[in-house]
Structures are given as structure tokens and as C-alpha cells.
Amino acid sequence: MSLTSALVRTAAARFARIGSFGLVVTVLLLSSLQVLAHAEGAQSSKQGVKQGAKQGGKQGGKGTKARKVSVRGTLASLPPVVQPGLSPAAPSDNGSLVATFTPADPGRRVTLERQTARGWKAVTTSTEDSWGSAAFSPAPGTYRARTTTGRRTWVTGSVTTTRWTPQFEDTFSGTTLDTSVWNDQKREHESVYAPRTCARVDPTARRVGEGVLHLGVALDPARAGLPCDYTSTRTSGTSPYLLNSQVATEHTRFFRHGIVAARIKPQRAKGMHSGLWLLPSGTKYTDGVPAAGAEIDVMEFFGENGRGNETIGSHIHYYEAGWDKISLGDTFKDARQVLGKNRSWWDEFHVFSVEWTPTEYIFRVDGREYYRETGAVSQADQYLVLSNLTSDYELHELTADEVSDTAQVDWVRVFNASSQESVRVTRGRKVAKKSA
Numbered sequence: 001m002s003l004t005s006a007l008v009r010t011a012a013a014r015f016a017r018i019g020s021f022g023l024v025v026t027v028l029l030l031s032s033l034q035v036l037a038h039a040e041g042a043q044s045s046k047q048g049v050k051q052g053a054k055q056g057g058k059q060g061g062k063g064t065k066a067r068k069v070s071v072r073g074t075l076a077s078l079p080p081v082v083q084p085g086l087s088p089a090a091p092s093d094n095g096s097l098v099a100t101f102t103p104a105d106p107g108r109r110v111t112l113e114r115q116t117a118r119g120w121k122a123v124t125t126s127t128e129d130s131w132g133s134a135a136f137s138p139a140p141g142t143y144r145a146r147t148t149t150g151r152r153t154w155v156t157g158s159v160t161t162t163r164w165t166p167q168f169e170d171t172f173s174g175t176t177l178d179t180s181v182w183n184d185q186k187r188e189h190e191s192v193y194a195p196r197t198c199a200r201v202d203p204t205a206r207r208v209g210e211g212v213l214h215l216g217v218a219l220d221p222a223r224a225g226l227p228c229d230y231t232s233t234r235t236s237g238t239s240p241y242l243l244n245s246q247v248a249t250e251h252t253r254f255f256r257h258g259i260v261a262a263r264i265k266p267q268r269a270k271g272m273h274s275g276l277w278l279l280p281s282g283t284k285y286t287d288g289v290p291a292a293g294a295e296i297d298v299m300e301f302f303g304e305n306g307r308g309n310e311t312i313g314s315h316i317h318y319y320e321a322g323w324d325k326i327s328l329g330d331t332f333k334d335a336r337q338v339l340g341k342n343r344s345w346w347d348e349f350h351v352f353s354v355e356w357t358p359t360e361y362i363f364r365v366d367g368r369e370y371y372r373e374t375g376a377v378s379q380a381d382q383y384l385v386l387s388n389l390t391s392d393y394e395l396h397e398l399t400a401d402e403v404s405d406t407a408q409v410d411w412v413r414v415f416n417a418s419s420q421e422s423v424r425v426t427r428g429r430k431v432a433k434k435s436a
Contacts, residue, residue, distance in 0.1 A: 067149040071428060072102040073156035075145050076421040079164045079413075081261045081353045082135040082367040084338060088211035088349070088410045091171065091263070095161040097136045098367040099145035101154060104132025108147055115142040115158065130337045131368050144422075151431050157422030168253055168414040172213040177206070182247040185385070195392040198228035199242040206245035206388075206406075212265075215245040215388035216406040217272050217398075232392040239395045242403075246387040254281055254381040255414055261353035262386070263410035266301035266312075268346035271398020272390050274407035275300040276352055278382040290318035290326075290376035297329070298363065299352035301345060301407070302394070310345060311336050312352070314363045316376045332363075332370045349410055355419055362419070384412065 075097060082096040083089060099110055108128045113120040126134035128147065136143075142160040146153060170181065188200045205218045223241035230237060255278075262276045277300075280293025295317040304310060315329030338350055355362040358379065363371040388407050390398060 067103065067105060067152065067154075067428070069427065070425055071154045072423065072425045073145065073147075073154050074100045074102075074421055074423045075143070075156040075159050076100070076367070076419055077159040077161045078364075078367050078419045079166075079259055079261065079353075079415045079417065080137065081259070081351045081364060082137065083263055083349070083351050084340070084366050085349050086347070088408075089263075091169070091411050091413060092137055093163045093165065094137045094139060095164055096367050097138060097143055097145070097159065097161060098133055099136070099147075099156055100131065100133040100368075101128065101147055102132055104128060104130065105147070105149055106130045106132070108149060110134035111146045112136045112138065113144050113146060114138070115144075120144065131334075133368055135367055148431060149428075152428035153431050154426055154428045155424070157424040159420060159422050164415060164417070166413040167258070167416040168249075168255070169411065171211070171411040172208050172409065173211060175208055177203075177208050177213065177247065181249060181252050183250055183252075185246045185248050185250060187244070187246060195230065195232055196244065196390060197230040197392050198239045198395065199244045199390045201246045202243040205243040206247065211410065213247075213386065213409040214406040215247075215267075215274055215386060215409065217245070217388060217390050217403055218243040219403065230392040230395060235393075235396065237396055239398075242390050244387070244389045246385065246389065248279070248385040249383045250279075250283075250385075253414075254383050256379070256381050257356050257358060259353055259355045259415040259417060259419070260298060260384065260412075261351050261415070262298075262412040263349050263351045264299065265347075265349045265408040265410070266303075266345050267388060267405045267407040268304050268344075269398065269402035269405035270303040270305070271394050271396075271402060272388055272405070273300055273302045273394065274388045275385070276409075276412070277385045277387070279385060280378065281381040281383060285319050287319060287321045290316070291379045293380040293382065294318040294376050294378040296354060296356065296361065296378065296382065298354045299365075303397075304344070304346070308344075309333065309336070312345070312365070314354075314371050316361065316373060318376055326376070328373055328375055329371065335365050335368075335370045338366045338368060349408070357418055384414070386412070 078096040080092040080096050106128050109125055110128055111122050111125050114123045128134055140162045142158055144158040145156045184201055184203045186201055205216050207214050220241035220243050226241060227238045228241050266274050276298040278296040286292035297315040300313045311331050311333050312335050313331040315327055317325055317327050319325055340348060350366050353364050360374045362369055386409055
């Protein structure tokens, strides 16, 4: 049965669902650092990685020419948040090192060097992507990265990394969801905060198998054959009644600051949206005070749009008086640079993460930063939410053949720590010509 209506989705409508989800994510207390970083050279810029991502995508093949002038080299020491792939995989405890050179020179070799008693020793190589980045997962040690264009070479500052131990982890092994940790958040045909008039959360819409948590939607057998009339901001229509997936650590795990990460392969279907997000304990907000709790949408994905430019959204939401929602964030086209050649989001797993500190949020995909936000920073305990939902504004796009599609969550982890990075800007050292 097709779901019909004529709604033109707006960005505001896409994210007008905050209060109805009511979840409380556990968020880590930022404490002892598990990595030490040593800045070398010019001053460190908080925007370094972000600027590198933007400029890297724009530079493309122009890197060779641009690198005749100064180059910014950044080496970031992160938890294991870089793990693209086609299949489920166990998470690593070795940290991720992400080297980013700006301007970018895609395809250029990057060498990771480790400090030894005899000096710097090359241990492995990779190549720059369109972001100007190359990622590594080395054993603990002190490292720097090097790249060469033409007859000039650039070296980042050094960072020291150790093994990382998550404060919370679920790899979704076995065949059932651990209900001592997760609960299905009961949301019955809501129509106030985030209209899902025709849907309710039910555990039969999700399952665990093949090493992943499958988050799906389904027809509601309790109301089979009954039409559901819905009205959203700019359209109305009729839909079958549906079941949604929405699991949370609402009653068991709470965090405040740290790094939250999940390896996810989103759904392809339109008419539903998958997400990783956090909500304040008790799902309570204080008007105009985001520090008392905010919705932190680490990642949301709305399916295939037919134009081949699909990307993810990341947002911060809080409220003024009268449930007047304030939203920060956007959808980010730069994030598409992590996709494999001729692949889409629904073809691959990627690690989506947010680093939440007392002063800012840093959003990354496979360790590449695409959004940094210093406004509306929550200082409250929050809990985790994983979901796949059908809101009223998107029902017109859902067809019967897509209802069985699912988003897949390979693992979710929370680290009670923060990243460190070394930023160095140089004109590069000339490399001697090789003798004939």
C-alpha cells in the first residue's frame, strides 16, 4: 500500500521531532586524557581540521600547485573512530590518527613515522583523500606524518597515543537486544512536538542479528487495514498505521561530556529517518537554557533522494518559552568525501561521532571533522538514543516496497576522554634530487 500526500519537506520540518522522542543519553564525564599531544611550530587553530576539510574538497587536483606555498599539517589523536567498511567488524582499542594537509592533494602518499631511540622511523603509508586526510590505527607510541609534493616535503607536529578503553560499549552480538541497558521508548501516535500521528514505537520493528542492530519500520498489525489521517506543516494525507524503532539508555546509562561514536550503515528508503542522538536525563528542558540539557543529534539520514547528493545532518536543539525550538546545525555535503568510489551511504558502514566538551561539540565521520559548534553546549547528564522513525512530514515518500528497509548499527561506544591535535604550518623542506 502506498503512502500518499504532497508534502514538500523543509529543513525545519525534517527536524521538528525533538520533544516527542524524549530520551536521556548517558554522557561521559570528561576526565583523564588517554592521549598526550605536543603542538609544534605555529599556533594551533581550533578550526584547523574544519578548514582543512572544506579547503581539501575544493582544492582537488590543484594541490600540487598550491603546495608551492605554506601548508597546514594537522595530526589528530582520536579514539578508534575510523572504521569504514562493507561488513560488520569488531571495534579496535588502538587509537586513530588522522593526518590532514591543507591545501589538499588527493592521491598523494602520506607516511606515518614513529619516534624511536634512533630517531623517526617510517611505519606505514596511506594516501590523501579529497579531504586532504589520511587515517591510521597504529600501536601506542609517538607519531608524526609526512607528505611530499614535487621537491618539497611537509611534516606535522607529533602526538602520543595509547590504547583506549570505552566507558560504555555495545557490539550487538547474539540475537537479542540487551534490555538491561536499552529500553524501547514508548511513543504512541504523537502529534504535539514531533508529529508521528500514524506511528508508535514497538520492539517488533527492530531485531539483533548478523552482528548488528537492525532498526526498521513495519506495518502495525494491531491496526491492519485502518487508515490514518495526518496533517503536517504543509501537507496532509492518509497512511497505514506503522511501527517505529527507538531504543535508548533512558533509565540505565547517563553521560556528561566525552566522545560518543557508533558504526552505522543507514537505510536507503525514503519516508523514514535513522539517527544517533542524545537527550537530557528525564527528557526535561529549561526554557532558554541549553546548558540545562539539549537534544544532540549526532547523525540523521533521510534516505535516497534520487540526485546522488545525499548526506547526513547534525544538529543541536533546545527550547525557548512556549516550546519555541531553537536549532543549530545543518546537513553537510563535505561529509560525503568519506564515501567509497561509486558508493552511497547505504552501501557502507561509517563511524559517526561527536566530541562533547564543556565548551563545544565536534562532529566527525570516520575521524574527519565536518562541523564544530560552540553554542548551546549542554552541561547536563544525557542518555543515548538509536532510532528509525516515520514522521508525518515524510510519510508521502514511503512506499510499501520500502517498509522492510533497515538501518544497521554495528556498535556504539562512549569514551570518557577528549581528542588532542598538533597543528603545524610550514613552507616545506626541499627534497634533494636523486642521482641518476
